[in-house]
Structure formats: structure tokens, C-alpha cells
Amino acid sequence: MSTHEAANPKLHVLIVEDSKGRQEFILDSTVYSVGRDPRCDIRLDSQFVSRHHATLVQQSTDGDGCRYRIFDGNLEGKASVNGIMINGRRLKSHDLNNADEIVFGPQAKAFYFELQRDPTLVPVNLDEFDITLISPSGMPNIYEDLDG
Numbered sequence: 001m002s003t004h005e006a007a008n009p010k011l012h013v014l015i016v017e018d019s020k021g022r023q024e025f026i027l028d029s030t031v032y033s034v035g036r037d038p039r040c041d042i043r044l045d046s047q048f049v050s051r052h053h054a055t056l057v058q059q060s061t062d063g064d065g066c067r068y069r070i071f072d073g074n075l076e077g078k079a080s081v082n083g084i085m086i087n088g089r090r091l092k093s094h095d096l097n098n099a100d101e102i103v104f105g106p107q108a109k110a111f112y113f114e115l116q117r118d119p120t121l122v123p124v125n126l127d128e129f130d131i132t133l134i135s136p137s138g139m140p141n142i143y144e145d146l147d148g
Contacts (some may be wrong), residue, residue: 022073032056048105050080
């Protein structure tokens with residue numbers, strides 16, 4: 001278990017739905033930019049989304065690690081054109097709670113989840129496994145050998 005996982009017993013997940021489909025982001029950085037700009041950490045594909053529509057900021061909490069707060073626009077105070085709606089209410093900022101719905105505009109929304117980490121699970125280093133993929137066309141036909 002990493003130091004971050006030990007200090008933060010919750011896993012923070014943002015599931016984004018836009019015109020290109022669904023993406024899942026595991027949040028573990030301190031700041032995320034959200035918007036249409038290709039330089040944003042979380043990119044939304046919608047003509048109704050501002051280039052820099054929102055910002056997620058990790059905040060420490062007493063006892064249970066951290067939480068995320070979402071701000072409309074960027075951290076310099078420039079708001080998005082259409083704003084953000086959390087659970088049906090237009091807000092400038094909000095401390096995210098489990099199962100919150102964030103709407104950035106038509107066809108662009110996200111769902112935030114706080115999942116409890118299972119302390120009994122042992123992290124697996126996938127680099128330890130040597131996986132060899134074999135194409136079926138490269139395998140001998142065993143039925144030809146049986147026919148003789």
C-alpha cells in the first residue's frame with residue numbers, strides 16, 4: 001500500500017460522460033482543470049463547455065484523508081460561461097460528496113464517488129507478470145496432424 005493510500009482510506013473517482021462517451025478518472029492529484037481545452041487534465045468534449053470550465057481541488061479533512069472541492073471556472077476567478085450545476089443546483093463551488101452529479105452543459109456531466117478502500121487487498125505490480133499473447137493463426141492445426 002502506498003503512503004497516499006495509507007493516508008487516504010477513500011478512493012475518489014470521477015466518471016465523465018460527454019459526446020464521446022464515458023471516461024473514468026481516479027483522482028489522486030491536488031488540482032485538476034476540467035474543460036474543453038486539450039491542455040485540461042480532464043477534457044470534456046462538448047461545444048457548450050468552456051475551455052476551462054471548472055477546477056477540482058483536493059482538501060485535507062480531519063480523520064478520513066481528503067475530499068475534493070469543485071470551483072466554477074479557474075482558480076484565478078474567471079468563471080465559465082454556462083456555470084456548473086451540482087445535484088440540480090447552480091453553484092460557484094461545492095465540497096463534493098459521494099454520488100454527486102455535476103452538469104457542465106448539455107451532453108457533458110460527471111458523477112463523483114468516494115469508495116472505501118479495502119485494506120485487506122494487496123496491491124499487485126502488473127510488471128511482475130510476463131504475458132505472452134499468441135495469435136491463433138500462428139498455432140499449428142492439431143486436427144491436421146490427427147488426420148494424418
